[in-house]
Amino acid sequence: MSKESKSIYNFDINLIHEYYSLIERQGPGSPEMTIRALSFIEGLSEYSKIADIGCGTGGQTMVLAKHIPGIVTGIDRSDRFIDLFNRNAGKANLQHRVKGIVGSMEDLPFQKEELDLIWSEGAIFCMGFERGLNEWYHFLKKGGFIAVTEATWFTEKRPAEIEDFWQAGYPEIDTIPNKLAQMQKAGYVPVAAFVLPENCWTEHFYAPQLAAQEEFLRTHAGNRMAEEYIAFERYEQALYVKYKAHYGYAFYIGKKI
Numbered sequence: 001m002s003k004e005s006k007s008i009y010n011f012d013i014n015l016i017h018e019y020y021s022l023i024e025r026q027g028p029g030s031p032e033m034t035i036r037a038l039s040f041i042e043g044l045s046e047y048s049k050i051a052d053i054g055c056g057t058g059g060q061t062m063v064l065a066k067h068i069p070g071i072v073t074g075i076d077r078s079d080r081f082i083d084l085f086n087r088n089a090g091k092a093n094l095q096h097r098v099k100g101i102v103g104s105m106e107d108l109p110f111q112k113e114e115l116d117l118i119w120s121e122g123a124i125f126c127m128g129f130e131r132g133l134n135e136w137y138h139f140l141k142k143g144g145f146i147a148v149t150e151a152t153w154f155t156e157k158r159p160a161e162i163e164d165f166w167q168a169g170y171p172e173i174d175t176i177p178n179k180l181a182q183m184q185k186a187g188y189v190p191v192a193a194f195v196l197p198e199n200c201w202t203e204h205f206y207a208p209q210l211a212a213q214e215e216f217l218r219t220h221a222g223n224r225m226a227e228e229y230i231a232f233e234r235y236e237q238a239l240y241v242k243y244k245a246h247y248g249y250a251f252y253i254g255k256k257i
Contacts, residue, residue, distance in 0.1 A: 008169055011229050017078040019229065022212035026056035026081075027122020028200045028249045029149060034063045034121070040192045040253045041117060041145045044068050048116040051075060053105045053136070054123020058085040061100075062092045064119060074100035075108065105132070110139045120148040122249070125170050129179065133186040133254075140256045146188060149196065152176055152250040162243040165236075176250055188254030196249040206237050 008016070020026045044050075048070030052061045055074030065072045072094075074085050085100030092098075103109055105120075106127055118140060124132040129150050140146065151166070151173045166173045174182075180190045213230050220226035 008232070011232070012225065015226060015229055017080050019212065019216050019233075021057060021078075021080050021084060022215060023205075023208040024057065025059040025122075025204055025208075027149070028196055028205045029060055029121050030196075030200045030204045031060075031063045033196055033200060033251065034060050035067055036194070037147050037192075037251045037253060038064065038067055041068070041147065043143065044070050044116060046070060049073070049110075049114055050117040050119060051108070051110065051115050051139070053108070053118060053120040053132075054126060055085060055100060056081050056123070058088045058098075058100065060119075060121045061085070061098065062088055062094060065089075065094050065098045066092070068117075070097070070116065072098045074098070075103045075105065076100065077102065077104055106135070108136070108139055112138055113141045113144075115139045116141055116144050118144070118146045118148075122149055124148045124150060125172070128172050129174075130172065130182045130186070133183055133188070137187055137256060142256055144256045145191070145253060146256070147251065147253045149249045149251050150179060151247065152179060152195070153247050154195070155246045158246045159243065162239055162246055165239055166247070173247065179250070179252055183252060183254045186254075187257060189257055190252070191255050192251070192253040194251050196251065198244060198248075200249065201240055201244070206240070209233065209237070 046069040050070050050072045052064065052072060052074045055061050055076050058074055061072060061074050076082055079102055082100040082102050089095045089098040118136050151170055153173060153175045176193055180193055183190050217230055
């Protein structure tokens with residue numbers, strides 16, 4: 001099977017987790033954009049409860065915790081990610097109020113209306129934007145906030161190559177107006193939406209992968225699936241360079257009413 005006809009779902013999840021454990025962020029983003037999104041969040045205190053869903057190794061979580069009060073719980077399905085997450089919390093001297101736990105975003109370990117803020121950068125696609133907004137809604141207090149990044153079309157029409165790639169991998173990708181309509185339908189007041197700048201992809205996501213790819217290939221020398229996976233990642237990066245005018249990530253911030 002060619003890399004062009006594959007999607008991320010063709011590869012073993014443990015292989016993917018191993019690869020992404022080699023870099024600080026598991027999706028496009030930057031400390032500056034995390035802080036910008038936080039500027040729209042109000043009313044947090046030292047007693048607030050925050051969940052970072054699909055937290056990965058905590059690249060964005062540690063930024064989050066350094067700029068807001070409250071208790072932060074990171075949740076990810078990967079044992080490998082959570083081990084690194086908790087080590088990173090210790091390195092940042094945040095272990096007293098930041099903890100990572102292994103769990104599913106589809107079965108969150110919270111009570112109804114327990115959370116003041118739900119955060120998720122580059123992860124809600126795992127269960128789908130609309131489903132995530134609807135199911136996570138119940139865990140937020142009235143007046144609580146949700147802030148997520150999501151793959152987004154910037155243009156109404158796209159070249160077939162990039163359209164086909166995203167339809168194979170994440171057919172829920174859509175335009176900003178349609179995403180905001182979904183947020184409003186789920187019971188949130190849309191507070192803000194903004195596009196992540198290009199450096200969130202190039203500098204903070206793709207550049208660190210260059211060394212990671214070489215290390216990964218050395219570790220898995222002769223492993224055809226590992227080699228195909230790196231070829232897929234490189235193809236995805238090439239598509240971004242070629243078609244970045246048509247798509248990217250956007251931050252969506254909503255308030256529960």
